[in-house]
Amino acid sequence: MTSVSPLSAEPAIQVGSAGYCTTCHGAGAVDRLSPGAPGLCGAEAAWIAARLRAYQQTGDSVMTRLGHGLTNEDIDVLSLDAAKLYQQDGPFCRTLRND
Numbered sequence: 001m002t003s004v005s006p007l008s009a010e011p012a013i014q015v016g017s018a019g020y021c022t023t024c025h026g027a028g029a030v031d032r033l034s035p036g037a038p039g040l041c042g043a044e045a046a047w048i049a050a051r052l053r054a055y056q057q058t059g060d061s062v063m064t065r066l067g068h069g070l071t072n073e074d075i076d077v078l079s080l081d082a083a084k085l086y087q088q089d090g091p092f093c094r095t096l097r098n099d
Contacts (some may be wrong), residue, residue, distance in 0.1 A: 017074070020082035023064070027085075027092050029037040045083035049075050 024037035040048070051057070052075045055067040085092045 017078045018085050021078075021082050021085075022064075022092070025086070026096050039096070040082060040086040041090075041096065042088050043083060043086055045079040048082050049079035052079065 021040065024034040025040045026037075052063075052067050052070065055061070055063040056070070058064070067075075084090060087093065
């Protein structure tokens with residue numbers, strides 16, 4: 001797993017494959033959401049996986065282009081990692097809310 005620290009004051013958070021999500025969906029107080037990217041706080045793994053699979057099927061967005069290279073196993077792992085990080089009391093959501 002890759003270790004990154006979204007905030008220099010916090011210890012490194014193990015983000016696994018979900019590190020890519022933080023680029024647009026946010027990971028820290030100074031790293032807010034990109035315009036048009038929805039927040040993932042509270043998103044469950046099954047919902048994230050379903051959205052990624054839907055993006056693979058249709059559309060012309062950054063997510064569609066990213067999704068084309070993912071296998072079903074990739075999506076399952078990525079969804080679980082992201083759901084852990086973006087749970088309501090998870091490290092990214094606490095930081096995005098400035099808790």
